[in-house]
Amino acid sequence: MYQYIARRLLLTIPVIFGVAILVFSIIRLIPGDPARAIAGVQASPEFIEQVRARYRLDEPLPVQFGIFLGDLARGELGRSTFSRRPVATEIGERFPRTFLLATTALVIATIVGVSAGIVSATRRNSMFDNVSMLFALVGVAAPVFWMALMLQLLFAVNLRMLPATGIGTWRHLVLPSITLGMASAGLMARITRSSMLEVLRQDFITTARAKGLNERFVIYKHALKNALIPVVTVMGLQFGILLGGAVLTETVFAWPGIGRLLVDSILRRDYPVVQGTVMLMAFLFVIINLVVDITYAFLDPRIHYQGEAGE
Amino acid sequence: MLSIREAGVTEILEATMSELLQVRNLEMSYYTNGGRVRAVDDVSFDVKPGEVVGIVGESGCGKTAVSLSILRLLPSPPAKIEGGEILFEGQDLVRLSGERLRRIRGDDIAMIFQEPMTSLNPVYTIGNQLIEAIRLHQQLEGKAVRNRAIEMLKLVGIPRADEVIDEYPHRFSGGMRQRAMIAMALSCDPKLLIADEPTTALDVTIQAQILELMRDLKERLHTAIIFITHDLSVIAEMADRVLVMYAGKIVEQGSVVDLFHDPQHPYTQGLIGSRPSMDVERKRLEFIPGSVPNPLHMPGGCPFHPRCPHAMQICRREMPGETQGENEHGVRCWLHLDKSDDQARPLRAAVGAAEE
Numbered sequence: 222m223y224q225y226i227a228r229r230l231l232l233t234i235p236v237i238f239g240v241a242i243l244v245f246s247i248i249r250l251i252p253g254d255p256a257r258a259i260a261g262v263q264a265s266p267e268f269i270e271q272v273r274a275r276y277r278l279d280e281p282l283p284v285q286f287g288i289f290l291g292d293l294a295r296g297e298l299g300r301s302t303f304s305r306r307p308v309a310t311e312i313g314e315r316f317p318r319t320f321l322l323a324t325t326a327l328v329i330a331t332i333v334g335v336s337a338g339i340v341s342a343t344r345r346n347s348m349f350d351n352v353s354m355l356f357a358l359v360g361v362a363a364p365v366f367w368m369a370l371m372l373q374l375l376f377a378v379n380l381r382m383l384p385a386t387g388i389g390t391w392r393h394l395v396l397p398s399i400t401l402g403m404a405s406a407g408l409m410a411r412i413t414r415s416s417m418l419e420v421l422r423q424d425f426i427t428t429a430r431a432k433g434l435n436e437r438f439v440i441y442k443h444a445l446k447n448a449l450i451p452v453v454t455v456m457g458l459q460f461g462i463l464l465g466g467a468v469l470t471e472t473v474f475a476w477p478g479i480g481r482l483l484v485d486s487i488l489r490r491d492y493p494v495v496q497g498t499v500m501l502m503a504f505l506f507v508i509i510n511l512v513v514d515i516t517y518a519f520l521d522p523r524i525h526y527q528g529e530a531g532e
Numbered sequence: 533m534l535s536i537r538e539a540g541v542t543e544i545l546e547a548t549m550s551e552l553l554q555v556r557n558l559e560m561s562y563y564t565n566g567g568r569v570r571a572v573d574d575v576s577f578d579v580k581p582g583e584v585v586g587i588v589g590e591s592g593c594g595k596t597a598v599s600l601s602i603l604r605l606l607p608s609p610p611a612k613i614e615g616g617e618i619l620f621e622g623q624d625l626v627r628l629s630g631e632r633l634r635r636i637r638g639d640d641i642a643m644i645f646q647e648p649m650t651s652l653n654p655v656y657t658i659g660n661q662l663i664e665a666i667r668l669h670q671q672l673e674g675k676a677v678r679n680r681a682i683e684m685l686k687l688v689g690i691p692r693a694d695e696v697i698d699e700y701p702h703r704f705s706g707g708m709r710q711r712a713m714i715a716m717a718l719s720c721d722p723k724l725l726i727a728d729e730p731t732t733a734l735d736v737t738i739q740a741q742i743l744e745l746m747r748d749l750k751e752r753l754h755t756a757i758i759f760i761t762h763d764l765s766v767i768a769e770m771a772d773r774v775l776v777m778y779a780g781k782i783v784e785q786g787s788v789v790d791l792f793h794d795p796q797h798p799y800t801q802g803l804i805g806s807r808p809s810m811d812v813e814r815k816r817l818e819f820i821p822g823s824v825p826n827p828l829h830m831p832g833g834c835p836f837h838p839r840c841p842h843a844m845q846i847c848r849r850e851m852p853g854e855t856q857g858e859n860e861h862g863v864r865c866w867l868h869l870d871k872s873d874d875q876a877r878p879l880r881a882a883v884g885a886a887e888e
């Protein structure tokens with residue numbers, strides 16, 4: 222098991238390195254002068270020269286890359302050309318909010334999606350199954366911004382139960398996290414259902430029933446653990462997307478998170494912030510995938526044994 | 533120690549209650565998109581305590597459907613038991629509540645399946661799955677449960693049982709997994725073991741070992757066995773009595789000796805005739821012409837008539853009832869029943885003669 226985890230950890234290094242190359246290239250590949258790009262459109266020639274010197278953009282590319290990696294390792298991501306504050310501070314302020322929103326949404330999606338999926342699978346073609354799969358379809362298919370607006374209209378404008386926008390209390394969290402969670406819940410319900418149906422057809426389920434186990438044990442002990450692998454995969458992907466891409470939701474609910482920071486920075490051509498944010502998101506994705514891989518090994522013993530056998 | 537039922541007790545049981553399992557006029561259908569398929573049609577048979585009853589037939593003849601119906605393990609829908617009764621020690625399993633049926637499953641009646649590779653749960657250890665069965669039906673606590681599990685593994689001939697118990701099924705070979713399945717099935721001293729093609733998926737040497745093991749355990753534990761297979765040589769070795777099934781119906785039943793030496797039904801004769809023989813060299817194997825009918829378009833009358841060399845006019849119209857010979861040797865065939873000359877006219881003009 223430890224061997225498996227160690228190997229997975231080692232495999233993340235080339236991925237992070239690759240992402241670093243891509244992020245490093247963003248600035249250098251755009252047409253024109255990278256120093257001008259970093260300094261901003263309206264910067265004076267003197268300032269551009271200052272930037273060129275500070276970022277050592279006059280050095281050869283490999284040297285620049287070495288410097289970039291060194292900075293990265295120290296968490297030195299440069300300064301925002303818009304706010305003039307360090308990128309790390311900028312991200313550090315926004316990221317916890319996005320993390321809170323994404324985690325809440327994922328918890329909602331998991332609880333609602335997985336339980337709806339299980340019940341749907343065990344009562345296939347029942348009323349519950351049909352209704353919940355319809356909701357799942359709507360959840361997946363409805364545009365997030367439309368869902369957000371509808372929820373605001375109902376709960377904030379008409380019922381006046383919850384604030385429409387902004388941050389502060391837990392009540393501000395409810396609508397955006399439901400909006401985000403609904404789409405993921407739909408996807409997870411469908412994945413859980415089909416995965417459960419697949420497992421429930423297996424011979425070992427009949428074995429479990431033939432032993433005299435009650436149906437709850439058959440489903441929650443024998444079927445669920447086998448059915449969870451695709452569910453965990455989707456959970457991981459969804460969490461990655463929620464952490465990075467909740468731009469629409471953050472915009473509609475005026476939730477100052479990392480997604481909005483990224484979009485705003487792109488629009489402002491605030492390259493240091495773009496670099497830093499992309500780097501962070503890539504890093505998070507790698508970590509999530511690592512956690513997902515390790516979870517697989519806990520769910521299915523064949524996975525880490527297979528790795529060992531391959532050596 | 534193993535609580536192996538002693539021979540004396542079994543004899544008393546046999547004396548007080550002659551039949552362990554009585555299946556009466558069982559009807560089971562699948563409701564598919566194509567329509568209703570009668571997988572089990574008017575099937576009746578008995579199993580006595582300690583007896584091995586073999587069920588033979590081609591794929592799709594309903595032998596597995598019968599075995600799964602006994603413990604109501606068929607997914608419903610599409611399967612539905614539509615009639616008859618399955619009396620186990622006097623209680624009708626067809627009408628028993630789910631809760632009471634669960635108490636019988638794995639305890640009084642246990643089952644092993646065809647595919648040892650897929651019938652164990654891959655994400656739990658052998659021990660976990662074995663202990664689960666023991667804990668469910670036996671009044672054992674703590675360490676005793678584990679010891680019982682290890683003892684069962686030893687009983688079925690698994691080496692290093694005390695280490696192997698914590699292994700996952702994927703580390704076991706097919707034969708070992710089937711042994712583990714047998715250990716699991718026998719862990720609660722069942723009165724009846726239903727073995728659904730337990731050796732079909734195994735290669736021949738392992739097959740022989742598993743049969744040897746089952747025969748040995750039967751002697752020691754006095755468990756009645758319903759042994760399902762399409763392999764006649766396995767039946768000849770294992771069974772006391774044999775049921776021959778065709779298209780969901782029992783066409784012949786009798787003791788293994790009677791059935792092999794004096795088969796009455798043309799289908800049984802065909803099956804026995806199509807076995808390779810050690811004595812006759814280089815003879816082409818006999819076979820039954822045609823194939824199993826499509827269950828959605830079952831021929832009327834006797835379902836075997838399109839393939840039967842002796843088919844008569846009446847065979848096309850009506851399914852015959854059972855005629856009982858000596859030794860409870862029963863057969864359902866018009867050849868053994870009274871009929872008029874008109875009814876007895878051959879369906880096809882001497883097929884054999886035309887070929888010569």
